[in-house]
């Protein structure tokens with residue numbers, strides 16, 4: 001359902017941005033809830049999420065693109 005071929009660097013429309021956020025959310029739930037409970041996006045600042053994700057990337061075995069999508073989702077909250 002969610003398009004796999006998302007344009008990573010230039011989201012051109014609101015719909016595309018929404019799709020990226022949904023894809024990031026799905027990746028987060030699928031890859032980050034296996035070992036511990038999910039953390040609320042607002043628990044960490046963007047910088048903290050960046051370093052958390054760098055640390056967890058190895059554990060979760062995700063690609064750089066997937067990491068970026070998850071980061072975008074986690075830091076897009078109001």
Ligand code: HEC
Pocket residue numbers: 028031032033034035036039052053056057059060062070
């Ligand atoms: C293979 C198991 C595993 C997976 C998968 C995993 N984690 Fe973790 N995570 C841990 C462990 C173990 C800790 C606590 C020890 C540590 O910090 O290394 C932790 C701690 C954390 C913390 C707290 C760090 C802190 O400094 O308090 C966050 C945030 C986190 N993980 C996010 C994620 C995210 C986001 C993903 C998905 C990309 C993820 N984790 C996937 C095992 C995992």
